[in-house]
Amino acid sequence: MANEYDLVVLGGGTAGYVSAIRASQLGMKVAIVEKEKLGGTCLHKGCIPTKSLLKSAEVFSYMKHADQYGIKPVEANYDFKEIRARKDEVVEKMYGGVQHLMKANKIDIYTGTGRILGPSIFSPQAGTISVEYSNGESELLVNKHVLICTGSTPRELPFLPFNHETVLSSDDMMTLDQLPKSMVIIGGGVIGLEFASLLADLEVEVTVVEAGSAIIPAEDKKISRILQKELEKKGIKFYIGESLSVDNVDHNAEGVTFKLSQEVSAEKVLVAIGRTPNSTDIGLSNTKIKVNNGFIEVNEYYQSEDRHIYAVGDVIGNLQLAHVATKEGTIAVEHMNDAAPIALDYNTVPKCIYTSPEVASIGMTEEQAKAAGFDTQIKAVPFAAIGKAVISGNSNGQAVLVKDKDSDEVLGLSMIGPNVTEIINEVALAKFMNASTLELGLTVHAHPSVSEVLMELGLASVGRAIHI
Known part of the structure; x- marks a missing residue:
């Protein structure tokens, strides 16, 4: 006997469970397969x-450099092992909270592997989900809609x-019992640099190898250099x-x-x-459903070619960020329910980027804005001018604003400095409300604060x- 649902979500990651909650709020009977x-x-x-690991590394770094603050x-x-135990404790606490949310929103959870079936006696259209369990048994979930939130996995070198x-992959970094004395990190993107930063703060000898012409190539060039x-x-x-x-990699049990x-050796490589x-x-x-290089093709409301099947998150190839995936998921669910959602402007x-120092950005870089045909004006403010x-003790960074000369619109803003991963949300609100650069400047900011x-x-x- 098949179970029937309004929505079956394939994947119980951040996008999956958030979307399921929104669907439940809209009155749908929902199941998640994870x-x-x-x-x-x-x-x-x-x-x-x-x-959590970065926070522990930050505290350790502060202790080592306490003399900079007048502390002996x-x-x-x-x-x-204790740093990892704290990380596990944080994760377990958050995991308990997610489980509670599923019960509170009456969302059914199926712990198994879900696969989409074609048309059958259960449904004239593709979309029925077969859930296969580790014991070899399976069951069917008949539904009106499917939301694919299956995410992504670390890519390896052939x-x-x-x-x-x-x-190692980034997944493997979560289960290390001890840190190596040395590590080479292949890739100068967000994941590689966050690990590089925390490992260096924990006194691991770190080397980063990047094939491109700069680290974090999608970010502002000035910010990358800093x-x-x-x-x-x-x-x-x-x-x-x-x-x-x-031809230029020698791998053995030693490392x-x-x-x-130059020749570079390390105990481990990430x-x-x-x-x-x-x-x-x-x-x-x-x-x-159409797939391009492994990514599912969707429209602006995340519908696939089978209009009752939606897909969001890493599996569709837009910005691979948790908060993007959850927003995409809520838009998809609202579209299923004819709730007239606003399409996401990326x-x-x-x-x-949660390195030390932090990096945050929104919108376009100067290069991207010019390529899009805008007549740009660039302004930069050093954090050395900001008291907080x-x-x-972290004032070597700067903030860079890209605006359209004609409309005074904020086209993009990039920062490297203290707490920028928090204050970037103020810019996100300004962008969402279509605030001008002048309005950003006329808004009263508390003093002293980094957001000044x-x-x-x-x-x-x-x-x-x-x-300045």
């Missing part, structure tokens, strides 16, 4: 645990596959524009050696070159800056 744990990569292997330094030490001992310089101060070595192949412009969408083996061949989405940033940098930027855009 083969591992609710919360997915973000809760168990990504956003939450990495930030102490001999700081750490036990990585000539250096993960062995989970010396060649971040590299700040990370180099921590002792991180960078090899930029270095291509890897089977990995790379023959670059491969952080991006993520691959989880779109195989979920039954897409039984549907009309230029209003904040992007954050100077107090924090936004007021200075807004005023600078019209020639009225006070502190």
